[in-house]
Amino acid sequence: MKLWDKLMCTCRRRSPWLFHLNTGSCNGCDIELVAAMTPRYDAEQLGVRLEGSPRHADILVVTGPVTHNSLEAIKTVYGQVYGPKAVVAIGSCPATTNVFIDSRTLDGPLNKHIPVDVFVPGCPPRPDAILQGVAKAAEILAARGNNLPVEPVVMPLVGPGCGGACACGNVTQSVESNAAESGAGHE
Amino acid sequence: MNSLIHSSLVTALARLLIFPGLLFAVPAAWFFLWVERKAVARMQGRIGPPFMQPFFDLVKLLGKSTPPRSGVSGAMMKAWPLIAVSAAAGAVGLLPVLPARGGFEGDLILLLALLEVPSMCMIAAGFSSRSIFGEIGSAREAVLSVSYNIVFLLAILSIAAAQHTLSLSALALLPPSLMRSLGIAAILICLPAKLHLNPFSLPNAEQEIYSGPLTEYAGPELALWELSHGLEWVAATGLVATLLAPPVAMWWVGALIFVAISFVIVLLLSIVAAATARLQIDTAVRFYWQCTLIFAVLAIASTLFARWRA
Numbered sequence: 193m194k195l196w197d198k199l200m201c202t203c204r205r206r207s208p209w210l211f212h213l214n215t216g217s218c219n220g221c222d223i224e225l226v227a228a229m230t231p232r233y234d235a236e237q238l239g240v241r242l243e244g245s246p247r248h249a250d251i252l253v254v255t256g257p258v259t260h261n262s263l264e265a266i267k268t269v270y271g272q273v274y275g276p277k278a279v280v281a282i283g284s285c286p287a288t289t290n291v292f293i294d295s296r297t298l299d300g301p302l303n304k305h306i307p308v309d310v311f312v313p314g315c316p317p318r319p320d321a322i323l324q325g326v327a328k329a330a331e332i333l334a335a336r337g338n339n340l341p342v343e344p345v346v347m348p349l350v351g352p353g354c355g356g357a358c359a360c361g362n363v364t365q366s367v368e369s370n371a372a373e374s375g376a377g378h379e
Numbered sequence: 380m381n382s383l384i385h386s387s388l389v390t391a392l393a394r395l396l397i398f399p400g401l402l403f404a405v406p407a408a409w410f411f412l413w414v415e416r417k418a419v420a421r422m423q424g425r426i427g428p429p430f431m432q433p434f435f436d437l438v439k440l441l442g443k444s445t446p447p448r449s450g451v452s453g454a455m456m457k458a459w460p461l462i463a464v465s466a467a468a469g470a471v472g473l474l475p476v477l478p479a480r481g482g483f484e485g486d487l488i489l490l491l492a493l494l495e496v497p498s499m500c501m502i503a504a505g506f507s508s509r510s511i512f513g514e515i516g517s518a519r520e521a522v523l524s525v526s527y528n529i530v531f532l533l534a535i536l537s538i539a540a541a542q543h544t545l546s547l548s549a550l551a552l553l554p555p556s557l558m559r560s561l562g563i564a565a566i567l568i569c570l571p572a573k574l575h576l577n578p579f580s581l582p583n584a585e586q587e588i589y590s591g592p593l594t595e596y597a598g599p600e601l602a603l604w605e606l607s608h609g610l611e612w613v614a615a616t617g618l619v620a621t622l623l624a625p626p627v628a629m630w631w632v633g634a635l636i637f638v639a640i641s642f643v644i645v646l647l648l649s650i651v652a653a654a655t656a657r658l659q660i661d662t663a664v665r666f667y668w669q670c671t672l673i674f675a676v677l678a679i680a681s682t683l684f685a686r687w688r689a
Contacts, residue, residue: 203438206429231424236416239432244589245512247446247597250439274444274597338444 204250204276205334207239208326211249213269215302217256220316221283225253228319228326235323238330246272251329254308257285257292258300270306278309278333278341280325287311287346303344309333311346321350395472399617399637404471407638408609409433411616414642415576415649422653433609440602446595452507459504460596460603466496467610474617475548476637487545491535494614497607498524498573501582505592516591519660520582526667527572527579533675534565537682538622551621558681563622565674567644570615572663574608576648578655579663587657616641616648 214222228235229242243249246269258266270279279302284290286302302308309332312325325347332345394400412433420427448456470493473486498520505517539545541558572579583591593604620640627633658666 199438200442203435204442207432207435207439209436234420234425234427236420236428237426239428239435244585245594247595248590248593248601250443274446276443 201334204337205330208251208330208333209241209243209249210251210253210326211243211246211269211273212253212255213246213266215254215256215262215266215286216259216298217283217285221255221285224316224319225255225282225322228322233319233323235326238323238327240323240326247274249273250277250333251326252277252279252306253282253326254279254286254302255282257289257295257298258302258305259297260299261297263299263305266302266305276333276336276338278329279306280310280312280329281308282312282322282325283317284313284315287313290315307341308344309341311344313346313349318350321347324350395469399474399476399613400472401468404468404610404613405606407613407641408606409437411612411641411645412605412609414645415612415652418646418649419653422650433605437602437605440605441599443598445598445600452509455507456504456595457600459500459507460600460607463497463500463607464603464610466493466500467607467614469493470614471610471617473547474614474621474637475551476617476621476634484544484546486547487535487539487550490547490614490618491532494573494611494618495524495528497611500607501592501604504596505582508592508595510594512588512590512594513592515588516582516584516594519584520592522660522664523572523579523581526664527569527671530565530667530671530675531569531573533672533679534562534569537675537678538562540679541682541685547621551624552626554625558678558685559622561674561678561681563619565671565678566619566622567647568671568674569667570619570644570648571651572667573615574612574648577652578658580652580657581660581663584657612645613641616644619644 212222212225227233229240246252250273252270252273254266256262270277281287281302285292286300286308289295289298289300292298292300299305310325310329312321314321317325328345328347332341336342396402410433413428413430416432417427448454470490473490473493502517502520502524505513505520508514538550538559541556541562542550542553544550571577575581575583583593588594593601596604617637620637623640624633624636627636
């Protein structure tokens with residue numbers, strides 16, 4: 193029995209199927225999510241499959257600042273995903289409602305309505321950050337099974353503009369210094 | 380007499396459960412599903428899923444909860460994937476990989492019937508799910524199956540008529556001929572539609588009608604559908620491999636050739652799937668009724684002509 197649990201844990205970690213839910217996003221994060229499936233990032237290496245039906249999915253990937261219109265849909269789709277399931281909030285909108293804060297058309301942030309496992313910050317986040325978030329969510333899902341998430345994980349910001357929060361800070365700096373040297377800096 | 384019945388029962392069970400039945404067919408189904416996904420990924424310039432991916436997917440799906448289903452339609456929805464898996468496993472078990480052992484006159488007809496059952500189950504499952512996407516997918520599957528099955532059955536009929544037999548092991552033992560290759564070409568053209576691959580991936584068209592008939596399935600039931608799809612791969616490619624493989628004396632060489640030919644066909648179909656886009660339903664139906672039917676009619680006409688001359 194213990195062996196079976198161990199096997200199940202591995203399989204849940206290695207086979208996260210996603211369902212993508214847009215709750216009024218500007219389409220920026222959606223494009224980045226699709227970019228994560230393309231040959232350059234190739235999410236299928238992690239066993240990721242973008243499913244058409246929420247019934248098939250393990251991880252609900254939510255973009256957008258949660259508009260009043262989408263609220264019912266969020267609850268329905270969250271119920272349609274069968275457990276064990278995890279939720280990944282992509283971008284700054286579902287986490288904080290971003291620049292739309294205090295708008296009368298919004299009912300965010302997302303974790304007011306459904307339990308969120310992983311927040312991937314960025315506006316939009318880079319595809320590699322999204323992949324990192326999905327991999328983290330799969331890990332959490334494998335560990336906790338059918339239990340509810342305890343504390344949402346906030347992933348570190350990745351890529352240009354992260355202020356050196358990630359390992360790639362050096363790369364962007366050197367690119368900038370190269371640009372400055374060649375006299376073709378930012379306007 | 381009693382011992383003869385006993386031994387034939389044992390060989391039948393061994394064929395169903397061990398080789399080429401479940402014990403061989405389930406890992407082979409995983410392997411073929413992996414080859415399909417990997418080949419498509421390589422064609423798209425990606426690296427693709429790890430080798431164990433179909434296994435991970437299946438075990439993970441087995442560990443998920445299932446939607447509560449009640450009433451007659453709920454019971455039917457639970458039954459369809461089970462029937463599909465058992466029929467596909469039975470079809471694999473009938474393949475004459477070890478020609479000297481087992482097989483009977485007319486098992487070709489049984490094989491064709493069993494090969495058709497998973498697709499029928501899928502049509503029924505889509506309609507009993509009451510999902511609009513399931514119903515569209517089922518309708519497409521039904522239309523497509525009427526179109527490709529005419530060609531498929533005519534092609535197999537032409538091969539069987541040329542050899543004067545309806546026994547699979549007798550067909551496997553005969554040497555390949557020109558007439559047979561015409562029939563095999565027609566069968567190969569039907570396989571993408573039978574296995575729901577591009578350019579005939581209409582019933583389960585993702586991004587278009589979600590997952591077609593399987594939209595409402597989750598957890599272990601979906602795992603059974605995945606398994607039945609994999610077993611269909613093994614059975615369909617195995618049928619072509621049976622017809623193509625030259626007869627050899629040693630049984631293990633025969634089994635190896637069988638697996639190798641199946642692998643090549645899987646690779647071929649995956650490459651075609653990666654290189655093409657999905658057709659519209661009317662184009663797909665026209666393709667089978669207008670372009671491919673000629674092949675099948677030619678095959679059966681030449682067979683009948685040859686029989687009449689002889």
